[in-house]
Amino acid sequence: MTNKQQKYDVGDFAMFFGPAHPGSGNFSVKVEMRGERVLKATADPGYLHRGFEKLMEYRDPMQNSVLSDRVCVLEPLQWNLVHAEAVDNLMEYDVPERAKYIRVILAELSRIQSHFIWYAVMSLGTGFMTGFNVAMGYRDYILDVFNMITGGRVYPAGYICPGGVRKDLPEKAEKKILAVLDKVDYMRKFASTENLAWMARFKDIGVLTKEEAIKYGATGPILRGCGVAADVRRDDPYEIYDQLDFNIPVYDEGDAFHRFRIGLEEIEESMKIITQAVDRLPKGEVRTPNLKPTVQFRKAKGETYVRNELSRGEGAFYMVATGEKTPYRVKIRGPSFSHMIPILERLLTGVDYADLPAIYWSLYQCPADVDR
Amino acid sequence: MKIGPVKEVFKNLFKKPMTVMFPQEVVEIPERNRGEHHLDIDECISCGACARICPNRAIMMVEVPPELKEKYPKTYPQVDLGKCCFCALCEDVCPKGAITLTTYFFLATFEKDTTIKEPIIIE
Amino acid sequence: MTAIEQEKKTDIVEKLSSELDASVVLKTDRRLWVTIDSSKVVDTCLKAQQMGFEHLSTISAVDWLEEGRFELVYHLWSYKYNSLLSIKTKIDRNKPSISSINSIWDTYAETCERECHELFGIDFKGNSNLTPLFLEDWKGPPPFLKDFNWREYTLKELYDEENPREKAYFEVKK
Numbered sequence: 001m002t003n004k005q006q007k008y009d010v011g012d013f014a015m016f017f018g019p020a021h022p023g024s025g026n027f028s029v030k031v032e033m034r035g036e037r038v039l040k041a042t043a044d045p046g047y048l049h050r051g052f053e054k055l056m057e058y059r060d061p062m063q064n065s066v067l068s069d070r071v072c073v074l075e076p077l078q079w080n081l082v083h084a085e086a087v088d089n090l091m092e093y094d095v096p097e098r099a100k101y102i103r104v105i106l107a108e109l110s111r112i113q114s115h116f117i118w119y120a121v122m123s124l125g126t127g128f129m130t131g132f133n134v135a136m137g138y139r140d141y142i143l144d145v146f147n148m149i150t151g152g153r154v155y156p157a158g159y160i161c162p163g164g165v166r167k168d169l170p171e172k173a174e175k176k177i178l179a180v181l182d183k184v185d186y187m188r189k190f191a192s193t194e195n196l197a198w199m200a201r202f203k204d205i206g207v208l209t210k211e212e213a214i215k216y217g218a219t220g221p222i223l224r225g226c227g228v229a230a231d232v233r234r235d236d237p238y239e240i241y242d243q244l245d246f247n248i249p250v251y252d253e254g255d256a257f258h259r260f261r262i263g264l265e266e267i268e269e270s271m272k273i274i275t276q277a278v279d280r281l282p283k284g285e286v287r288t289p290n291l292k293p294t295v296q297f298r299k300a301k302g303e304t305y306v307r308n309e310l311s312r313g314e315g316a317f318y319m320v321a322t323g324e325k326t327p328y329r330v331k332i333r334g335p336s337f338s339h340m341i342p343i344l345e346r347l348l349t350g351v352d353y354a355d356l357p358a359i360y361w362s363l364y365q366c367p368a369d370v371d372r
Numbered sequence: 373m374k375i376g377p378v379k380e381v382f383k384n385l386f387k388k389p390m391t392v393m394f395p396q397e398v399v400e401i402p403e404r405n406r407g408e409h410h411l412d413i414d415e416c417i418s419c420g421a422c423a424r425i426c427p428n429r430a431i432m433m434v435e436v437p438p439e440l441k442e443k444y445p446k447t448y449p450q451v452d453l454g455k456c457c458f459c460a461l462c463e464d465v466c467p468k469g470a471i472t473l474t475t476y477f478f479l480a481t482f483e484k485d486t487t488i489k490e491p492i493i494i495e
Numbered sequence: 496m497t498a499i500e501q502e503k504k505t506d507i508v509e510k511l512s513s514e515l516d517a518s519v520v521l522k523t524d525r526r527l528w529v530t531i532d533s534s535k536v537v538d539t540c541l542k543a544q545q546m547g548f549e550h551l552s553t554i555s556a557v558d559w560l561e562e563g564r565f566e567l568v569y570h571l572w573s574y575k576y577n578s579l580l581s582i583k584t585k586i587d588r589n590k591p592s593i594s595s596i597n598s599i600w601d602t603y604a605e606t607c608e609r610e611c612h613e614l615f616g617i618d619f620k621g622n623s624n625l626t627p628l629f630l631e632d633w634k635g636p637p638p639f640l641k642d643f644n645w646r647e648y649t650l651k652e653l654y655d656e657e658n659p660r661e662k663a664y665f666e667v668k669k
Contacts, residue, residue, distance in 0.1 A: 045628060045629060046627075046628060046629040046630065046631060049629040049630065051638065051645070053614075053639065054638060054639055054645060058646070059427060062425070062461065063425065063427040063461070066427050066457065066459040066461065067427065137390045140390070147402050147404075147405060148402040148404065149404070150404070151402075151404040151405055151406040151460065151473075152405075152406055152458070155457075157406065157457065157458065157459035157460060158459060158461075166464065167404070170402075170403070170404065214549050214550060214574075215549075215600060215601055215603070216600075216601065216602065216603045217550065217551055217552075217600065217603040219550075228574065230574050235574070235577045236525055236577060236579070305526065305552075305570055305579060305581060307552070307572075307579070314552065316552060316553065316570070318553070318555045318568065318570070320557055328557070329555075329557045329558070331553065331555035333552060333553040333570075337553075337606070337607075338603050338606075341602075341603075341606045342601070342602040342603045342605075342606055345602065346602070371629055429663045429664060432663050432666075452660065452663075454660065455660075484660070
């Protein structure tokens with residue numbers, strides 16, 4: 001006891017932010033503090049490790065597409081899309097045009113609802129419960145559309161599957177998608193109002209420079225918040241993104257407030273994409289013809305690396321096939337992997353403890369895709 | 373004072389709430405909602421495709437109780453709803469359309485053994 | 496694709512090939528693949544980074560059991576050329592060891608290497624922080640190796656054949 005007191009300063013202590021903390025998700029950050037100041041932060045992932053990469057080696061692609069929604073709770077449809085594209089690439093499927101449009105519409109709706117959760121958790125982290133409730137409430141309208149189209153509110157269970165989508169859009173789906181955009185627009189305006197409490201909590205907090213962002217592997221809104229205009233949808237177009245017209249919002253400040261501003265402006269761009277895609281939606285098949293419910297993976301050989309722009313950054317699948325029924329190796333690159341470990345540790349060094357939730361949530365983490 | 377917030381308050385006063393009073397009112401469940409399974413045992417040809425594709429091994433091919441064995445001599449899918457992830461792959465793969473997912477979703481239970489859904493229930 | 500873009504692409508391939516001293520292959524649009532010797536990995540990554548491949552997307556490992564080698568793949572993205580360069584290298588499976596690239600991508604590369612170390616048992620020379628990342632109190636071999644069968648492991652360690660709910664898992668194994 002006496003030794004300990006000699007070794008440390010009276011004001012020095014270590015604290016755990018998470019995993020039992022209400023505002024941290026299944027993730028833990030160990031912070032060493034001196035008084036109110038954080039000296040060193042160590043991220044501790046692993047509370048959600050389910051070993052998807054290994055699991056996928058034991059299952060065939062159709063079963064994997066059901067599994068792929070579970071990579072991240074916040075954007076299951078987008079993970080579905082990345083997985084389906086990886087298999088399409090290996091099998092050289094010609095995805096029908098209509099299926100591509102449906103995939104993009106659903107991925108963009110998924111991006112919007114994911115950004116709503118971002119607003120919700122940022123409000124929760126800073127004690128603004130109204131924001132949390134309103135955002136989660138409006139997200140539900142989008143979930144209703146998902147339920148109508150995919151059959152599940154949160155998990156589509158492989159709706160976007162190798163070779164297209166599993167079912168065609170139901171009747172009047174286009175009308176309902178456009179109707180839900182009105183609700184989205186209301187929520188977007190609600191979130192963009194100048195909120196003084198938010199400004200005080202997020203402005204000039206957790207500043208990340210451009211060089212650091214590139215070095216530590218930042219992607220998505222985090223990178224665009226630092227002044228790098230990079231978007232996988234434009235730079236490495238997949239599906240039909242090269243035919244659509246949308247902007248990429250960029251801010252130079254790199255602080256928590258502007259990172260979230262990017263998210264809000266992306267909602268607007270996503271709405272633009274959805275209206276365009278619904279307008280041009282062609283008629284025809286939604287799944288590669290002559291494809292059975294089970295995908296025959298046996299003749300696929302080779303490797304592929306597919307990148308997609310998820311709501312939180314770059315998500316990628318590296319898939320190796322050797323002509324067996326199941327993939328030989330799958331590697332999933334989640335966007336939060338770089339945001340939550342190196343960048344979070346870097347940003348938390350030397351800040352006040354009160355700013356910790358603000359920085360933590362402005363990086364928009366999802367522990368599920370760190371651990372996989 | 374800004375007029376905006378006051379306007380918002382009045383607008384919200386007369387707005388319908390987002391939630392519904394549950395037991396009396398129910399949110400409309402879409403047709404595609406993946407809920408409890410339904411097996412049309414007369415259609416089933418015991419091919420076992422559903423048991424093979426199930427990602428969670430929730431489906432097992434079992435024999436029916438002895439009283440009904442004469443009428444249904446083969447094995448039929450038994451679904452363990454406790455393991456099921458409601459992906460509806462069994463519905464897609466079924467060649468006869470015997471197994472379907474209904475919209476019924478009130479499946480919460482206190483007993484672990486009651487999650488198993490036998491292919492046929494004797495009255 | 497316009498003719499200018501096409502020209503630019505072949506340009507990159509040639510430039511990269513001469514710069515990295517290895518043959519770079521353009522397999523599909525915006526996907527470049529190169530295979531190098533494991534001793535040159537830091538050198539090649541540094542040159543690629545200086546050429547504009549600044550973003551390390553991820554490091555992945557593949558266990559080729561029959562060949563007895565690990566394959567490490569470094570995926571680098573260039574914001575300048577809008578191309579992905581995948582650097583592949585093979586190392587011995589019995590003594591898996593390779594130099595760390597933490598001098599280039601700092602803690603991010605270190606974290607990726609930590610993952611590979613934990614899941615495949617690959618040793619990265621020069622990386623001081625190889626503490627376990629995901630697995631806690633794990634006593635078994637590195638779980639992502641091809642000769643580690645987790646199905647058998649979990650059946651033996653965690654499941655009970657007597658339990659009717661877990662019986663299905665035992666039956667499929669047979």
